[in-house]
Amino acid sequence: MSRILITGIGAFSAIGDNVAANRQALISGQSGIRTLSNFPSRYAGSLPCGEITHSTDELKQSSGVDDPGVTRTSLIALQALREAIADAGLTPEQLRSSDTALINASTVGGMCLTDELYHDANNDGLAGSPFLSSYDNASVTLFLAQHLRIGGIQNTINTACSSSANAILYGARLLRHGFARRVIVGGADSLAKFTINGFKALHILSPAPCTPFDAQRTGLNLGEAGAYLVLEREEDCHDKKRYAHCAGYGNSNDSYHPSSISDEGEGPFLCMQRALEAAQLAAGDIDAINAHGTATENNDETESRAMIRHFGTPPPFLSTKAYTGHTLGAAGALEAVFSILQLQYQESYPALRFNEPIVSTGLIPSASYRSLPVTHIMSNSFGFGGNCSSLIFSAV
């Protein structure tokens, strides 16, 4: 079976407008969690987020999009997607071809327009807004495919916070089955009143910048981002640049509670196990882990337990959500990009704001920037609805 190679990456988050800027911030330990500046919410001053500082109008201008129905989520996605496509050197002809697929993930879609949606959905006598077909998750995918004229299979996946990990997994399977020769996979989400208030109502938003895996952690920060990867079969890659290969993936359901993970991390344990099996690797082969690490009380402890069950003493790990916030539907792809950077540059990034380990598990994330030999790296994503996914990327 031909290997699935990553031939292009793109990322746009609170810590950088492109992959290089994101890596610089990770190396220098520079967090993107800050007070909201261009987002109208009563929590703008009190709940820090991983906000992309460019306004929606600026994004429209910089991307040259004047479609009145375009949303912030789509604009963030477009910038990251363009970077990945250019990086992989995909030509317009290749994009148009019916064997180029786009598998996108989003959980917010156009619901970043919370107020516009309110008026349209309640049909309160005003004329419809320009956003009538822009609210759902698929609207982002449809916009991207139309704008960049992508000719093959399109799909949108929503498994909450593991959405874009599943987009990667699904894209890899399309390649294996021959339904596409190249797939662009990833996800995007923007900050929305909808999610801020949702997570606030669940009492899992931190009033301070988050502290993943710390005993005193007080919850997560939301973030916004877009991140995309181009996957191609090795036999089609010839002399192309190749970052890594997608060695394994696993998907499981925790089957415990709609919005929290079981005490022993059964779902996280199972998806990691399935990813290891698919990659034909033993736990001891994994050199580094990009943890889901939302910094909620529930996640970090249960994820730690699941890691201990597999690894005993886990390899160097950290959660980059301390840098970017939890970017929901983009997180799986964004952190896949970060994992691939670790592989490419053989390095590990500093965990931010970590002071003391969780008493019951005692795990300590990577402390500082350093070089680290990495052949296999695992990236985890867990979501509401019990949706857990784990990906393994390996050096080529």
Added chain:
Amino acid sequence: MYIHYHNCIFPQQTALPGGLVTLLPADGNQLKAIEPSYDGVPPGLLRRMGKAVRMGTGTALPLLKDLRPDGIIIGTANGGMEDCIRFLNQIIDYDEGMLTPGNFVQSTPNAIAGQLGLMTRNQCYNITHVHRGLSFEQALLDAAMLSMEHPHRNYLVGAVDEIADYNYNIDLLGGWYKKHPQENKDLYEANSPGSIAGEGAVMLVVNGQPEEAVARLRAIRSWHGTNPEDARTNIEAFLQQYTDGNIPLLITGENGDNRLLPYYETCEKLLPGSAVGRFKHMSGEYPTAAGIALWLTCRLFEGEALPHHFYKKGKENTAGPVLIYNTYKGEQHSLILLSKK
């Protein structure tokens, strides 16, 4: 991929054979699902479920009594739209005040697959496809790939969407529903833009084993774009690749919207010898309605005569392949080819 078991909740009677003969009417241009009593679902849990989750789990659970699938794969454009907008309304009406998280958790489209995993203690592959009018087709493709990877394993595949006042309003404003009162029995006579709203849930158990299967999924193709020529090219290529041109029955997604009629007529003209059936006067229009056509095909293959009001032209009387062509808003298109064996 082979379909072994199926179940459906939609705006017509599905429990008894022959239940489809009497066409139940739409109310206010909406066809709402006839929901069963959901025996076996704890009442407390049932009360907290939104309609999409209720219909989805209620359709799936009877199939899972003695069967543990190795994957739960749901296609839904919107999931729990009603919960979603209820939570949205709270945000605006209470100016982001103290809110209850119940609607928020239920509003995520993956709540149906998640709830099914939870209720059946199923820790296997679990995914939700939300690609609007092709959500179900992508779920089918996912299941077809899984069935090739592991032919002996069973997978649950579903199509679920609900009418909520809110998505009704949004699509009404967008011009996708008729502005005048429209009876569903005369849906295809209207010659005006827009359709009537519908909802439903279809659940299938599939695997890679032909023995005792109800139907075989032979091929599936989807494409995007409003160009009718693209439709012709895609349908022609599909017919050439997967059929010998003999399709006794074509089921189309004709929905009374005269703007979409040219797509379906293109397909009918390419299959002049085929009987033609329609179903959206029974289900109404919604993004995963193609699931209903697939479910009707399963009933047909099991020997049930489909009602007279289903047929636009001719009448299927052999066990030959069935082709389903559906378009959602003229932008998303799919072809699904099924045969009895």
